Amino acid sequence: MGILVLTGRPVIAGRASGIALVSDQPLSFWGGYDWKSGEITDRRHPLSGMNAKGKILVVPFTRGSSTTTAVLLEAIRAGTAPVAIITTAADFFFALASVVAGELYEKSFPLIALSDLDFGLLRTGDQIEIMEDGNLTSIRKEVT
Amino acid sequence: MTLILSDRDHEMQAGAHGPAAKMAMSILVRMAEISGAKELLDISGAHIDSTVYIGDAGLEFAERLASLGAKVSVPTTLNVSGLDEHHWKEWAVPSDWARQAQRQMTAYQSMGTIPTWTCAPYQTEMRPVFGQQIAWGESNAIVFANSVIGARTERYPDLFDVCCAITGRAPAIGLHLTENRAGKLLLNLKEIPEALQVSDDFYPVLGHFLGKAAHDVIPVIAGMKIIPNEDQLKALGAAAASSGAVALFHMVGITPEAPTIEAAFQGNKPQETSNITMDMLRQARRELTHTDNARLDMVVLGSPHFSQAEFKKLAPLVAGKKKSARVKFLVTSSRAMAQLAQQAGFLESLQEFGAQLTVDTCILTTPMLPKEIEFLMTNSAKFAYYAPGLLDKKITFGSLVDCVNSAIAGDIVRDETLWES
Numbered sequence: 001m002g003i004l005v006l007t008g009r010p011v012i013a014g015r016a017s018g019i020a021l022v023s024d025q026p027l028s029f030w031g032g033y034d035w036k037s038g039e040i041t042d043r044r045h046p047l048s049g050m051n052a053k054g055k056i057l058v059v060p061f062t063r064g065s066s067t068t069t070a071v072l073l074e075a076i077r078a079g080t081a082p083v084a085i086i087t088t089a090a091d092f093f094f095a096l097a098s099v100v101a102g103e104l105y106e107k108s109f110p111l112i113a114l115s116d117l118d119f120g121l122l123r124t125g126d127q128i129e130i131m132e133d134g135n136l137t138s139i140r141k142e143v144t
Numbered sequence: 145m146t147l148i149l150s151d152r153d154h155e156m157q158a159g160a161h162g163p164a165a166k167m168a169m170s171i172l173v174r175m176a177e178i179s180g181a182k183e184l185l186d187i188s189g190a191h192i193d194s195t196v197y198i199g200d201a202g203l204e205f206a207e208r209l210a211s212l213g214a215k216v217s218v219p220t221t222l223n224v225s226g227l228d229e230h231h232w233k234e235w236a237v238p239s240d241w242a243r244q245a246q247r248q249m250t251a252y253q254s255m256g257t258i259p260t261w262t263c264a265p266y267q268t269e270m271r272p273v274f275g276q277q278i279a280w281g282e283s284n285a286i287v288f289a290n291s292v293i294g295a296r297t298e299r300y301p302d303l304f305d306v307c308c309a310i311t312g313r314a315p316a317i318g319l320h321l322t323e324n325r326a327g328k329l330l331l332n333l334k335e336i337p338e339a340l341q342v343s344d345d346f347y348p349v350l351g352h353f354l355g356k357a358a359h360d361v362i363p364v365i366a367g368m369k370i371i372p373n374e375d376q377l378k379a380l381g382a383a384a385a386s387s388g389a390v391a392l393f394h395m396v397g398i399t400p401e402a403p404t405i406e407a408a409f410q411g412n413k414p415q416e417t418s419n420i421t422m423d424m425l426r427q428a429r430r431e432l433t434h435t436d437n438a439r440l441d442m443v444v445l446g447s448p449h450f451s452q453a454e455f456k457k458l459a460p461l462v463a464g465k466k467k468s469a470r471v472k473f474l475v476t477s478s479r480a481m482a483q484l485a486q487q488a489g490f491l492e493s494l495q496e497f498g499a500q501l502t503v504d505t506c507i508l509t510t511p512m513l514p515k516e517i518e519f520l521m522t523n524s525a526k527f528a529y530y531a532p533g534l535l536d537k538k539i540t541f542g543s544l545v546d547c548v549n550s551a552i553a554g555d556i557v558r559d560e561t562l563w564e565s
Binding site: 011012026028030031032035041042043044061062063065066067068069070071073074076077078090092093095096097099100103104 | 167170171174175178179180193194196198199200201202204205208281282283286298299300301302303304305355359360385386387388389431434508529530532533534
């Protein structure tokens, strides 16, 4: 077991816990996320085929299409969205989805920005817990 | 950092300009705080990308604003909608889906917007001017406005563009501000033959490469031997905004903020310099094709929407010819461009060739393709980038001439001459 305690910036504050899905590659939700299922469908993305529903999605930022926010909002309404998103900078597209979901459905999700260095420490499969102040713990079961 | 609001901003926030302006301003203020803005600035134009029907959440957002009496306060164009309003029945669009998409169109039209229904608002009479502060959604439109026109917009997502349009305000951040428009990454074209630079298929390939090389930093391309036309720059930007998050590029000697390398970098040194070689471009071109099957079911042109100049170019290529009966040939465009093309007589040869035309929408945003269509060919890197994920189709990228020749042959044929040398 390894435990990491990291200091993040709460772009949108809130609590969440879940299994991490991590990539250092940016993601477009339009053409990259099936909001009906939560599957990542960008066939060039390392997370292609993984399902992010209920997970904590860890990607540096969004790429490409300005429709990413709208797709994420659909996923939130449909219950297929990640429970939280961790990025390297305050990503406007993700943040807006959380703000609008708060406005329309009272369902905002936490969005945390980490330094590049801390971001690089997270791995897919880590059990992450996000606190209200943006700090988080990440627990990794050692591979035997 | 504290956000300082004007008196009018405060009034809107408090509801003095109605409940829709209140909701829009509340989202705007929240996002301005998140992005570290010190203030909001006036905009004099907007382009709403949120018109694309995705699902019920986007529709509920639009109808909430509309029911609160939302009206835009600046001239506002509308992006593609979920369907070709008058011709969707000719395709495989389910009628309940069409009904929802139609409701979304109605909601945005009720706000006093201009129903352009195009992803290329820079091809309309509402095209912004150099230095104009605007709030645009739609990634290809954003990169075109910033780079080719020199207007100023941040890379705004769906749902936010409409908030700016209603309030007439945008956060004073990012590409709205001169100091953030300087190039960061210098890319020198290295021994790229002039014959290739003249060719249309050079630009989507270069754009695809650019997006991956630049991610979200501002790239500066140097070493062009020719002056590309607007449609070539449109294809470049659309590709770079798909494979990367490019919202502004400079091209030395060509785009308005880059008369010289020094100007492109605002007198600063590039943070990074590298070359673009033929090998890199060949690799980028290969990435845009997802099958080695020569089967062809359909050619798709017009992503972003076909311009009048593109119709003019296509017409003589297809004149007097017929496409193969087993291949569909589709051009997507706006009502305005299609009408201009019609008046100029460009559409007759297309019709005789067997081409179909769709307006208002984008093949990527409307469920119009029947299942049996699996193998597509396009001259758009943006389309080639998104179609596998969005439509689950196999794509081959080629030049406009390759697309026409393939449609005639009934199988994919590509001229490799320019890419081999």
